[in-house]
Amino acid sequence: MLFGLSVFSLFAQKTTITGKITDEAGIPIPGANIVLKGTKTGAVTDFDGLYSINASPADVLVVTYIGYLKKEITVGSQKNINIQLQNDISKLDEVVVVGYGTQKRTDVTGAVARANIEAFKEAPNANVVQSLQGAVPGLNIGQVTSAGSTPSISIRGQVSLNGNQDVLIVLDGIQYNGSLSSINPNDIESIDVLKDVSSTAVYGAQAANGVILITTKGGKRNQKAKITVSSSYTTLQPTVDLRPMKRDEYIDYLNMQLYDFEFLAPDYTTPNPDYEGYFGNNSGVNYNPNLASPDDPLSFNDNDYDWWEEGTQNSFIRENLISAAGSSEKISYLISLGLTEQEGIIKNDNFSRKSIRVNLDADATDWWKIGIQTFGSFTKQDGDEPSLNRLGISSPLLVPYDENGDLIPTPSGTVELNPFLGSNTQDYERHDYFFANLYSEIQLPIKGLSYRLNFGNNYRIDKTYGSSIYGAGETGDAGKNVSFYKDYTIDNILKYARVFGKHDISATLLYGAIERKGESTNAYASGFDRLSLGYNDLSLGTIQEVGSSAFTETLNYQMARANYKFDNRYILTGTIRRDGFSGFAANQKTAYFPSGALGWIVSNESFMENADWLNNFKLRASYGTSGNQTSRYSSLARVGTRAAYVFGDGGTTAFGQELNSLENSDLRWEITTGLNVGADFSLFTSRLRGSVDVYRNITDDLLFSVRIPYLTGFSNIQTNVGKIKNSGVEVSLTGDIVRSDNFTWTATANFSTNKNEILELTGVDEDGDGVEDDLIQSGLFIGKSINAIYGYENDGIMQIGEENVVGGIRPGEYKIVDQNGDGEITQADDRTFLGKGDPDFRASLLNTFKYKNFSLSLFFNAIQGGSDSYIARNDNALFRNANTLYQNKISGTDWWSPQNPDGLNALYLGGGLNPGRYENRSFVRLQDVNLRYSFDKSLLESLSIDELSVFVSGKNLATWTDWRGWDPETGSGMSTGGRPVLQALSLGINLTF
Known part of the structure; x- marks a missing residue:
């Protein structure tokens, strides 16, 4: 008994335990909680991650911090305990941006995904969107092939035929209409993607193509001032090194086309003794003997000029970034500067971006917060590229410069121009972007009620100047174009959030307006005696032209969103938005977009208490509508100007105005209605986590230009017809495969499908068979994808000696499948569906x-x-004619010939149907x-x-x-x-x- 009492006394004795809490990189974590397990006794780490707590040897320290895995350590005989926490990726994005606010991840009922931009922050990407390629299921980002360009962006397939195809970009809560190439990727804090209609409905008429929410960085509260410097250099080269043919291969290629001269019929395997080659001194062996005359530029010479090599350059990206961030108790700030320079693979494909950002947040009082997110970006894209196609087709036997070093406008002596004419210019291209979002947020006297005012402003200046001594038929031309764009957004946002026992209630009310204005002025002149001043003195041109344009459009909108959660298990979200747009028809200026969503946190049910392997499991379903607006003038009768009258014989021409389009006073929004069912889960102490979504979207009232009888004086009218369906599945899984003190291995897999189908088109049944007609000329078919491929079916290449081939096909040409078996190839009866893109x-x-x-x-x-x-x-089928007998091609292209019967591409000795x-x-x-x-x-x-x-x-x-x-x-x-x-x-x- 005495021994037991002494041991108990030893373990009951409290001592002071000290230590430091850090993350995986060893960075101190301020604000981490340390609690003695089973008690309310605890401590919090200071700014340097240090803590102090009284504990006995038998106590267990429980350490927690948002975004990190909980850790438990028994005190024992230790007096100093340093603890390193591991990231819990499932909680890093615990709060996500959902449009006009944020939500806890556990409360989100729609398909909202946060991109893992942290994994790609050091990737050599000049454009922030490149970091999203493949990173979010359902978000499809294309490739970039020129300096500083923005790749194509789509979310969950194509929902429109002629309407707007652009994803809505929202930057710091304000719609952004500038180029994404203007944004410094290093300034981005997070990117959230709204994919289902319920999530996008808060943006109403502009959200049918999905929404990307970009949030920029700011200073962290109670963070000491930090200066961050980043610098990188990137070399670039083509993923495949395709080049035009050099001299020897090019000459063989020319002779290959003339196989019926080089070899004797009928099998064309016996050499023709009279054939002297393509440059055979006018011997009649050429397809066009005149090409071999001594005065022709294609006469035999010793040149082996590499046009591609001379038109390309070493490519690189050079980036230097610096930022300062920090905060006091009341004010946080971020200031950043960036310089990005890129040269593409084609000469004069250059891009330069200088950017500056200032983000400030301040607590003016305990109940009033103000702030600003603002940036300026200045991009430079001077220089014109040489013609890429002409670099590829120019003969290596020709050269671009004469003996005096001057460019030869047409080295081939044909209509084909020297590819360097397009780059031997004076070119000035600048784009200046300015953005600011000022906000004021007030906590009103009613608990949980706040009001926020956002004022956002975009301003853009575009300048494009150019001159060329070879323009206007080599008389010289020059021009200047200057355009200005500006918009403002005013959002009044009222929010309420309270918890009453088991009831968690929040609501958002929005009233806002947008105005957009643009104007441009351009001047052009041609016919210069001297072009030494380039575009800086257009008055020297013989012919002078001026033009200008301007537009204004306005939008206003109201939105209400309510969220209700009961007992942390059942979630209900309802949204309705009303939109008005000046560009729509007189009878259809406004529209309503409602949506609703349900969520069930199954893992919080009592019957799941013993499922220790299941950390979180939530089911959700949403249904709603969003819209897609047309261009600003589509519903109006528009007037055009043309040369209309001549007064008297030999009189001067007078210009007149006439209607170019019909008015449609009932033209309305496209409406996308969508259903989304999904699940979010986390298993095995968050070792495996992910989400699954299944969706179906139907877009109705498609904006489409429908043909009308020409007796009206017009051939088309913009109207609402047709219906498209998009459906698919999206899966995202993240697993901690290995999780140890020194080594971790985390894997994230994404998978998505999308099926696109046209359900209805014009509703017209012209042939009277009771079935709606397809729009074959437009490539649109009921029941097929928008990207369906319709045409002749290729049945391989006809060989010498092959007989009874339908359609008059000759050896070396593609055979076409006779779909109806009538022994003829006709456009109406023998085309079929080949697949889809x-x-x-x-x-x-x-x-x-x-x-x-x-x-x-x-x-x-x-x-x-x-x-x-x-x-x-x-398809690289070759049609032999005067053009192909001097145009170059890509080296290694495989054509059919009698000596190469297994060639991949057809060789046509004349015209003919090419099924591709x-x-x-x-x-x-x-x-x-x-x-x-x-x-x-x-x-x-x-x-x-x-x-x-x-x-x-x-x-x-x-x-x-x-x-x-x-x-x-x-x-x-x-x-x-x-x-x-x-x-x-x-x-x-x-x-x-």
Whole structure:
């Protein structure tokens, strides 16, 4: 008994335990909670992550902090306990932006996804959207092939035929109509994607194509001032090195086309003894003997000029960024400066961006908060590229310059111009962007009630000047275009949020307005005796032209949203928005967009108490409508100006005005109605977490230009007809495969499908068979995808000696399948559905490995289609004529000839039907790789440095595909005008002090 009492006394004795709480990188965590398990005794870490607590050896310390996994440690004999917390990725985005506010992730009932931009922050991307490629299921981002450009963006498929196809971009709560190339990616804090109609309904008439919410960085409260410097240099080169043919291959290619001269009929395998080659001294062996005359530019010479090499350049991205952030008790701030310079693979494809951002937030009083998010961005894109297609087709036997070093306008002696004429210009292109969002937020005397006023303003100046001594038929031309755009947004937002026992209630009321204005002025002149002053003195031109334009459009809107949660288990969300737009018809100025959503947190039910393996499981369903507005003048009768009258014989021409379009006073919004069912889950102490969504969207009242009888004086009228369906599945899974003190391995897999189908078109049954007619000329078919491919079916290449081929096909030409078996090939009866351009599914896999101070991430992205999906025409059939007998082609292109009967591409000796050849574009791409080393904190503290890391990153390092040509994702095949996707290697450094 005495021994037991002494042991009990020992373990009951309280001592002071001290230590430091840090994250995985060793950075102190202020505000972490340390509690003695089973008690209310606790402590909170200070600014440096330090804590002190009285505990006995038998006590267990429970350490928690938002965004990190809970950790428990028994005190024992330890007096100093330093604890490192691990990120809980499932809670890092606990609060997400949902439009006009934020919500806890657990309370979200719609399909809202947060992009993992942290994983790609060091990728060599000049445009922020490039970091989203493959990162969010349902969000489809295209490739970038020119410096500083913005890739294509779509969410959950195409919902319109002629209406607006653009995703709505909201920057810091304000609609942003500028180019995304103007935004410094380093300024971005988070990007949230609203995918289902219930989530997008808060933006009403402009949200049918989905919404991307971009939130910029700010200073963290109670954060000491920090200065961060980042610098990187990236080299770029094409993912595939396709080049036009050099001299020897080019001459063989010319002779190949003349196989019926080079070899004797009928099998064309016996050499013709009289054939002297393409440059055969007017011997009659040429398709056009005149091309071999001594005075012709194509006469034999010793040139082997590499047009492609001379028209391209070493490509790079150079980026330097600096920012300062911090806060006091009342004010937080972020100031950033950025300089990004990029040169593309084609000469004069240059992009430069200088940016400055200032974000401020201040607590004016305990109940009044004010702030501003503002930036200026100045982009420079001077210089004109040489003609990419002409670089590919120019003969290596020709040269661009004469003996005096002057450009030869038409080296071939034909209508084909020198590709460098387009780049030998004076070109000035600048775009200046200004953005500001000022807000004031007041906590009203009623508890839980607040009012916020947002005033957002966009302003843009575009200047495009140019001159060319070769323009206007080599008489010289020059011009200036200056345009201005500005808009303002005013949002009045009233919010209420309270918890009454088991009842959690919140509501948002919105009243807002937008006005947009634009104007442009352009001046042009041609016929210059001297162009030494370029575009700076257009009065020297013989012919002078001026023009100007302007527009104003306005929108107003009201929105109400209510959220109700009972007992942290059942969630209800309801939204209704009313929109008005000046661009719509007189009878259809406004529309209403309602939506509703339900959520059930199953894991919080009593019958799930013993399911320790299930951390969180929520079911949700939503249904609602959003809209898509037409262009501002579509409903109006528009007037055009043209040369209309001549007064008297030999009189001067007078210009008149006439109607170009009919008015439609009932033109209205496109309406997209959508149903979304989804689930969010977290399993095995959050080792596996993810979400699944299934959706179906139907867009009705499509904006479409319908043909009308020409006796009206018009051929078309813009109206509302047709219906489109989009349906699909989206899955996102994240798992901590290995979770240890020194090594972690986290993997995120995304998967999505989208099926697009036209349900209705014009409703017209012209042939009287009781079935609505397809719009064949427009490529639109009931029951098929918008991207359905309709045409002749290719049945391979006809060989010499092959007989009884339908359609008068000759050897070397593509055979066409006789669909109706009538022995003839006709357009009406023998075309069929060949497939569609849509993929079957998209998938991606992000692997992140961390070992001590090293971090490695590998991101694979894939788009896949079957035998009849995600296909595109990749045909390089050659039609022999005077043009092809001097035009160059891509080296390695495989054509049929009697000596190459298995050639892939047809060779036509004259005209004929070309059904084309389609290939599958499926691919798997190693899209992003990043290796980072972070220096030890112990070393950095002695240097007064908070963080220091160096990194190496790569982009588009490998692509696995059966597609032939430039790139499957862009759909560029072996064409001479194809533009390469670029492979990048980057080296950089990040420093914070």
